[in-house]
Amino acid sequence: MKVHVITQDDDLASFWPEWDRIWARVPGATPFQSPAWMRAWWQVFGSPHPIVAIATTSSGACGLLPLYRYQDKLLPMGVGITDYLDLLLTPDAPPEAAAALLAAALQASRVTRCDLPDLPVGAALRLTPPPAGWADDTWSGAPCPELTLRETLALTVPKSMLRDLRQARHRAERAGGARYVTADRATLPHWLDTLATLHGARWEGRGETGVLADPAVRRFHALAAPALLEAGLLRLVAVELDGRPAGVVLALRDRERLYFYLGAFDPARRYESPGTLLIGHMLEQAIDERLTAAHFLRGGEAYKYRWGAIDRHSIGRSLVRR
Numbered sequence: 001m002k003v004h005v006i007t008q009d010d011d012l013a014s015f016w017p018e019w020d021r022i023w024a025r026v027p028g029a030t031p032f033q034s035p036a037w038m039r040a041w042w043q044v045f046g047s048p049h050p051i052v053a054i055a056t057t058s059s060g061a062c063g064l065l066p067l068y069r070y071q072d073k074l075l076p077m078g079v080g081i082t083d084y085l086d087l088l089l090t091p092d093a094p095p096e097a098a099a100a101l102l103a104a105a106l107q108a109s110r111v112t113r114c115d116l117p118d119l120p121v122g123a124a125l126r127l128t129p130p131p132a133g134w135a136d137d138t139w140s141g142a143p144c145p146e147l148t149l150r151e152t153l154a155l156t157v158p159k160s161m162l163r164d165l166r167q168a169r170h171r172a173e174r175a176g177g178a179r180y181v182t183a184d185r186a187t188l189p190h191w192l193d194t195l196a197t198l199h200g201a202r203w204e205g206r207g208e209t210g211v212l213a214d215p216a217v218r219r220f221h222a223l224a225a226p227a228l229l230e231a232g233l234l235r236l237v238a239v240e241l242d243g244r245p246a247g248v249v250l251a252l253r254d255r256e257r258l259y260f261y262l263g264a265f266d267p268a269r270r271y272e273s274p275g276t277l278l279i280g281h282m283l284e285q286a287i288d289e290r291l292t293a294a295h296f297l298r299g300g301e302a303y304k305y306r307w308g309a310i311d312r313h314s315i316g317r318s319l320v321r322r
Contacts, residue, residue, distance in 0.1 A: 001062075001094050003101060005108040006052040012042070015052070022064050025090040028122065031233040031252040031259065032082045038066065040224035041078050044216050050077070053105040055097045062093040065101040067114070074105065074114040081217065083144065083261070083297040084314070085116070086123040098124045103131040106319070117316040118298070120144060130319050137318045142298040145309030149292055153284050157308045164306070165280040168273035175272055176242050180281050183236035188225055191236050195248040199264035211262075221250075228252065239277050247274030251282060258286045258294045279307065 006012050019035045031037055042050075047068050055063030065087040066077040076085045089097055102125075106114060118141060119126045130136040150156045157165075172178040183191040196212045203210035211217050228234035235251045235258070247265040251258055260282075265274045283294060296304040300311070 001055055001057050001097060001100065003053055003055050003063075003104040005104050006050055006054065007108060009046075009048060009050060012050045012052060015054075018054075018061055019064060022061050022088050022090060026088045027091065027255075029088055029254070030084050030257075031228065031254055032078060032084050033086065033088055034228075034231060034233060036227035036231045036233060037082070037224055038077055040220050040227060041082065043223060044220045045080065046077070049109075051105050051109045052077075053101040053108070055093065055101055057092070057094065059092060062090045063097040063101050064088040065098075065105055067105050067109070069109050069111060072111055072113065074109050074111050076116060076118075079117065081211070081220065083118060083259070083295075084120045084123075085118045086120070086125050087128075089124055098128040099131070102128050102319075106131060106134065106321075112321040114319040115316065116319070117141060118314050119316065120314050121312045125317065126315060133322050134319045135322050137320070139316045139318070141314035141316050143300045143311040144298055144314055145296040145300070145304040146312045147283075147294040147296070147307055147309040149283070149287050149294060151287070153280070153287060156283065156287065158306070161306050161308065164273070165276055168276040168280070171272045172241060172277060178246075178272075178277055179240040179243075180278075181238045181240060183229070183234075183238070185226070185229060188229060188236065189222075191238055191248060192221060192225055194238065194245050195236070195250060195262070195264050197264075198245065198248060198266055199262075202264055202267055210264075212264075225250075235282070237278060237282055239274050239281070241269055241272055241274070246272065247278050249275075249278045249282065253286070253291065256292045258282065258291050260294065260296050275303070283307075 016035050023029050023034050049069035051067040053065040067074045199210050199212045235253050238248045239246050246269040249263040251260050296309050
């Protein structure tokens with residue numbers, strides 16, 4: 001096995017197709033690790049200093065660790081707005097691949113510190129030993145509630161939540177009925193704008209600004225969403241009441257899982273519970289498609305547990321040169 005490190009932006013630009021081939025070969029890879037997500041992130045938030053370690057064998061590329069240099073330390077590409085971070089290892093990667101990737105990246109970067117936040121359960125970087133000469137410290141990350149999907153919604157969520165969902169649907173019917181719309185290539189820009197508008201109204205009502213108030217975050221989603229949709233990884237669903245948007249949820253999906261990433265709802269339609277309507281609809285759709293889990297991602301908001309989600313805690317690691 002050989003490991004080489006990309007340290008120039010031009011070299012990274014030509015590597016994206018190979019990144020896609022590696023990602024497609026990793027069974028547990030999430031949409032957050034896909035080029036559709038990471039390329040947009042790099043375009044908006046990246047630095048001039050990529051540190052991307054790649055492992056290859058005679059069969060081709062088998063591992064990828066995407067980091068970048070920020071001031072005097074290394075951080076994972078995607079940090080900040082990405083809920084799950086990790087390296088990529090194909091099933092035929094040698095056992096020593098993860099450690100070799102980490103060691104090569106640290107050596108190439110010449111930094112004294114590397115922070116690795118948001119490592120989910122099962123992440124290879126949770127268990128990868130630090131290279132010789134580096135000290136390792138671990139910290140607890142945010143809760144990431146996860147819901148196991150069963151054969152029906154009735155077998156998946158608590159009875160109390162089923163009751164709330166029925167009530168929301170009855171109220172929606174009395175208001176003229178709910179219509180669910182899934183964004184496609186033609187309508188995606190419209191629904192992204194609607195998501196931002198509703199998100200801003202919701203947070204403005206609390207006297208705060210939400211994440212979509214940041215123009216850089218808006219630009220990221222404008223770049224990432226079409227690529228994610230093309231790759232089959234995006235599910236952007238809206239609910240309309242009285243012919244007007246009452247809520248929008250941006251979710252990601254992969255081979256087995258649904259990820260609820262961002263939602264926004266019209267405060268004036270709180271009585272009909274558009275968030276409950278959308279999550280119930282999307283969970284039923286995921287069950288029909290035989291997905292195995294729904295991830296509510298970072299944060300311990302109460303509504304996630306009402307659906308029956310159980311905490312799965314991410315961790316963070318800091319590696320410091322001795």
